[in-house]
Amino acid sequence: MEIGLIAIGAGLAVGLGALGTGYAQARIGAAAMAAIAEKPELTGRAILLVALPETLVILGFAVAAMAILLLA
Amino acid sequence: MRKIAVVGPRQMLAPALERLHGARSVELICAASVREIPAEPLPPDPVRDGRIAALRSLTVRLDGLLELSGEAPAGEGAERHTGVVDAAAVARDLDAVAADVRERLGAIEALEEEQALLPRYVRPMRAILGLVPELARLNDAQLRGLGLETIALVLATEDDALLDALRSELVHRIGDGRFELVSAREQAGVLGCLLVFSRERSDAVHALLRDEQVRHLPLPQRYEHLSLRSALRAIEQRLTELPDQEARARADLARLLAEHCGDWVVARAGLGAELERLEAHALAAVTARAFVLAGWVPEPALPGVRAALADALGDAVAVEELRVPARDAETPVLLHQPAPARPFESLVRFLDTPRSGTLDPTVLMAIFMPVMFGAMVGDVVYGAILLGLALWGRRRFGAGSPLARDLGSVLAVGSAWAIGFGFLYGEALGNAARRAFGLDALWFYRGSPDALEPLLLFALALGAAHVVLGVVLGAWQGWRDGRPRDSLEKVGTLLVLIGLFTVAGVVSDVLGTGALPVAAIVAIVGLVLVLTLHGALGAVTGALELVGTVGNILSYLRLAAVGLASVYLAIVANEFAVVAPAGIGVVVAVLLHALNVALAGFSPTVQALRLHYVEFFQKFLTGGGRPFRPFGAEGVAGR
Numbered sequence: 001m002e003i004g005l006i007a008i009g010a011g012l013a014v015g016l017g018a019l020g021t022g023y024a025q026a027r028i029g030a031a032a033m034a035a036i037a038e039k040p041e042l043t044g045r046a047i048l049l050v051a052l053p054e055t056l057v058i059l060g061f062a063v064a065a066m067a068i069l070l071l072a
Numbered sequence: 073m074r075k076i077a078v079v080g081p082r083q084m085l086a087p088a089l090e091r092l093h094g095a096r097s098v099e100l101i102c103a104a105s106v107r108e109i110p111a112e113p114l115p116p117d118p119v120r121d122g123r124i125a126a127l128r129s130l131t132v133r134l135d136g137l138l139e140l141s142g143e144a145p146a147g148e149g150a151e152r153h154t155g156v157v158d159a160a161a162v163a164r165d166l167d168a169v170a171a172d173v174r175e176r177l178g179a180i181e182a183l184e185e186e187q188a189l190l191p192r193y194v195r196p197m198r199a200i201l202g203l204v205p206e207l208a209r210l211n212d213a214q215l216r217g218l219g220l221e222t223i224a225l226v227l228a229t230e231d232d233a234l235l236d237a238l239r240s241e242l243v244h245r246i247g248d249g250r251f252e253l254v255s256a257r258e259q260a261g262v263l264g265c266l267l268v269f270s271r272e273r274s275d276a277v278h279a280l281l282r283d284e285q286v287r288h289l290p291l292p293q294r295y296e297h298l299s300l301r302s303a304l305r306a307i308e309q310r311l312t313e314l315p316d317q318e319a320r321a322r323a324d325l326a327r328l329l330a331e332h333c334g335d336w337v338v339a340r341a342g343l344g345a346e347l348e349r350l351e352a353h354a355l356a357a358v359t360a361r362a363f364v365l366a367g368w369v370p371e372p373a374l375p376g377v378r379a380a381l382a383d384a385l386g387d388a389v390a391v392e393e394l395r396v397p398a399r400d401a402e403t404p405v406l407l408h409q410p411a412p413a414r415p416f417e418s419l420v421r422f423l424d425t426p427r428s429g430t431l432d433p434t435v436l437m438a439i440f441m442p443v444m445f446g447a448m449v450g451d452v453v454y455g456a457i458l459l460g461l462a463l464w465g466r467r468r469f470g471a472g473s474p475l476a477r478d479l480g481s482v483l484a485v486g487s488a489w490a491i492g493f494g495f496l497y498g499e500a501l502g503n504a505a506r507r508a509f510g511l512d513a514l515w516f517y518r519g520s521p522d523a524l525e526p527l528l529l530f531a532l533a534l535g536a537a538h539v540v541l542g543v544v545l546g547a548w549q550g551w552r553d554g555r556p557r558d559s560l561e562k563v564g565t566l567l568v569l570i571g572l573f574t575v576a577g578v579v580s581d582v583l584g585t586g587a588l589p590v591a592a593i594v595a596i597v598g599l600v601l602v603l604t605l606h607g608a609l610g611a612v613t614g615a616l617e618l619v620g621t622v623g624n625i626l627s628y629l630r631l632a633a634v635g636l637a638s639v640y641l642a643i644v645a646n647e648f649a650v651v652a653p654a655g656i657g658v659v660v661a662v663l664l665h666a667l668n669v670a671l672a673g674f675s676p677t678v679q680a681l682r683l684h685y686v687e688f689f690q691k692f693l694t695g696g697g698r699p700f701r702p703f704g705a706e707g708v709a710g711r
Binding site: 047061 | 421422424525528623627632678681
């Protein structure tokens with residue numbers, strides 16, 4: 001397959017995943033900050049919640065890596 | 073952790089509390105609420121309550137002064153104090169100093185206010201002076217000689233008709249040609265005006281302004297007698313002097329506080345200790361002749377507590393162990409680690425404190441987290457820089473902040489691993505050492521196109537090991553806690569994972585195809601266990617649980633992703649240094665490497681933490697533990 005198309009596909013996989021992660025983290029982060037302002041002892045939990053959507057971009061990275069390794 | 077009851081003659085309650093306070097090993101609880109203790113709460117004592125109120129008031133005042141001086145209440149000297157503090161003497165000392173402190177604070181506040189207020193006059197006064205240059209040239213004596221008075225007005229209006237109305241009213245009250253009214257629009261909605269008139273008409277003008285409620289700009293009193301020009305000069309001159317005066321006032325206050333600080337810290341520790349002892353009386357239970365105290369004590373400290381009480385009070389006071397139900401949620405938790413793992417305790421507590429009797433993951437975190445950090449950074453030079461920064465930060469901030477000390481230690485261990493992985497990857501400032509000195513990778517170089525596969529496999533292998541360990545610990549924890557269903561469910565998950573790993577081994581030609589039937593049987597058994605143990609909705613929740621666990625392993629791919637981002641940023645920086653014109657290229661390269669080091673210190677730490685909190689701890693950690701807070705440790709908290 002055309003190497004350029006594979007590269008575009010890999011980029012899209014990571015980029016769209018990152019967009020989704022960013023959108024989710026923005027909303028969770030805002031809510032987490034509000035919660036921390038009320039209860040500072042929730043900081044650890046808040047980090048955990050903010051970090052959760054990162055799985056999306058990591059899965060995007062996994063798909064991109066598979067595209068490069070298997071198709072290129 | 074042992075639950076104890078201390079029993080003795082009622083008159084020995086105070087000395088017993090004093091001994092327990094000194095031992096700093098017992099967390100007192102309300103004795104009257106313990107089922108096994110048939111005694112009433114200690115009745116209130118007005119004398120004791122009065123003393124408590126007085127001590128609270130004194131400690132609050134001392135805390136305020138110590139905060140003002142920048143000294144922590146439990147600073148140096150807090151542990152030196154042993155005897156009882158003369159509260160009356162401390163109060164007299166505070167009264168004597170308080171007036172001086174208040175006076176200096178008042179002076180500082182006045183100077184701050186002046187600095188905030190005066191600039192507001194400068195701009196309008198300059199604008200008004202520009203309107204009447206003739207007036208600007210007159211000095212005070214000349215103005216007085218002319219018998220003139222000036223008033224600056226600020227009209228909050230967009231409408232110039234208001235100015236005309238004011239002018240016609242002035243004509244009406246003091247006569248035409250007896251005043252001059254000039255104006256300039258300072259900003260939208262604000263009209264700055266200057267009214268010049270004969271001093272003889274002063275009363276009439278002021279009456280008009282008062283009647284019509286026209287807001288004028290009164291100068292501070294010290295500038296009122298000056299002409300506009302002189303007042304403006306004096307204000308500008310004053311604004312240049314104020315910062316120095318404020319600095320001198322602050323230094324004066326700091327000197328005054330420093331003279332007393334040492335004594336206050338010692339007094340605060342003594343008063344705090346007495347207050348703690350007096351307040352602890354409320355936790356005691358009594359009968360007609362005896363007192364009972366109840367509390368928690370770590371098992372190794374119990375003989376010491378017994379000995380401390382026996383030495384001071386003899387056989388009159390007895391320590392009895394109380395029965396504690398297994399997995400009692402009320403039991404406080406004292407995390408106790410080997411020294412190398414201790415800095416990681418803060419990171420575990422950051423999420424949650426493990427419940428009493430459950431697994432404490434600190435040691436495991438101390439093993440895995442630095443490895444993950446090192447695997448992500450994986451650069452000899454970056455690792456060395458971070459190691460230096462960590463050791464410097466630990467020395468610089470560690471004395472004042474236990475958290476900073478712990479984080480410094482965690483970063484130092486991670487950085488050491490980063491140097492080790494740097495040699496495995498053959499990276500020092502990315503590919504700089506590889507290009508300059510031919511540094512070869514002991515394992516594989518991450519910047520090579522062939523590195524993606526081994527890097528991903530390494531990340532997945534580390535993830536699989538970590539998650540499997542978490543699942544095994546979860547199964548063991550469930551079995552220990554008498555939750556066989558949870559334990560079997562974890563075993564089922566484990567079997568499915570083994571099946572999947574075997575299939576992966578067969579696909580990648582590591583294992584022969586003969587392993588496939590075994591893998592299928594193991595996976596099916598595991599699947600059945602997981603799906604059936606989840607109850608009626610097992611087909612859905614069990615499947616989700618399994619998918620989640622596989623997702624957890626895939627999540628470790630971030631170790632590769634963050635590492636690749638780091639190494640490619642370093643390569644780009646090095647390319648800049650080579651391709652761009654000499655000076656610029658090197659500057660850009662240095663900036664990019666600095667950015668990369670900053671990212672390397674932050675991002676891998678957060679990612680490694682997340683992998684522990686989300687992927688690892690959730691498999692077995694039972695949180696909600698209550699940290700052990702020994703009676704008597706308050707005075708030295710933070711040390």
